Amino acid sequence: MEKYALLIIDMQNDFVLNEKTAVKGAKHTLLAIKKAMQVCHEKNIPVFHIIRSYDKQGNNAEIFRREAFKQGMGICVEGTQGAEIVAEIKPSEQDIVLIKPRFSAFFATNLHNLLQEKNITHLLIAGTQYPNCIRATAVDALCYDYITTVLTDCCSAQTEEIAQANILDFQNMGIICTEFKNIF
Numbered sequence: 001m002e003k004y005a006l007l008i009i010d011m012q013n014d015f016v017l018n019e020k021t022a023v024k025g026a027k028h029t030l031l032a033i034k035k036a037m038q039v040c041h042e043k044n045i046p047v048f049h050i051i052r053s054y055d056k057q058g059n060n061a062e063i064f065r066r067e068a069f070k071q072g073m074g075i076c077v078e079g080t081q082g083a084e085i086v087a088e089i090k091p092s093e094q095d096i097v098l099i100k101p102r103f104s105a106f107f108a109t110n111l112h113n114l115l116q117e118k119n120i121t122h123l124l125i126a127g128t129q130y131p132n133c134i135r136a137t138a139v140d141a142l143c144y145d146y147i148t149t150v151l152t153d154c155c156s157a158q159t160e161e162i163a164q165a166n167i168l169d170f171q172n173m174g175i176i177c178t179e180f181k182n183i184f
Contacts, residue, residue, distance in 0.1 A: 002147075004183075005046045005120045006036060007105055008154075009127030009137055011089055012051055014075040014082035016128065021075050021082075025156030025163065026128040030088045032153040033126050036180045037089060043184070046118055047095045050105040050127075050137075052076040053083055060101060103136035112144055122147045124183065126154030130166035138175050149176040149183065 011033065016026040040047050054061045054076050058069025068074060076083040091097055101108050115123075123146045125138055134155050141148040150170055157163040167177045 004122045006124045023129040049097045053078040053099045104140045105137040106140040128156045130157040153179040
């Protein structure tokens with residue numbers, strides 16, 4: 001039996017709304033992600049928000065981000081507005097929020113265990129951004145044998161060219177790429 005879950009990756013203020021650090025296409029996906037969440041809630045499909053939360057010094061940030069923290073330009077710092085999930089897609093009571101320390105939602109989290117407990121077979125992936133966290137999560141999902149769908153109207157990149165290049169790569173790996181409206 002098919003059982004779905006929706007993963008929403010890094011839709012935090014610093015990645016979506018902050019003029020200095022936002023992924024250019026992220027804000028434009030909010031309406032589609034909100035609709036996907038609503039439909040999933042109506043169908044009792046689990047929704048996971050997987051986010052970043054760095055300490056003030058950036059000690060737990062990826063190595064390439066640490067210099068920015070040293071210069072006082074850290075992002076998604078725990079306890080700040082920048083680390084919060086964008087208000088338009090605020091998690092509901094039944095949603096699960098996980099903190100991931102690296103690109104993949106699976107790396108050093110209990111996501112796989114939670115999905116197995118719920119007998120999930122299909123993952124729908126939304127969020128930002130294609131070449132980093134969407135890619136790492138989608139590839140790891142495939143490696144764990146989930147039928148994996150990247151929701152193209154719910155994902156973003158800095159440019160349309162970057163988005164299209166990643167979509168082509170995903171399709172060549174067997175990852176489904178489609179808009180949310182084509183799922184149900």
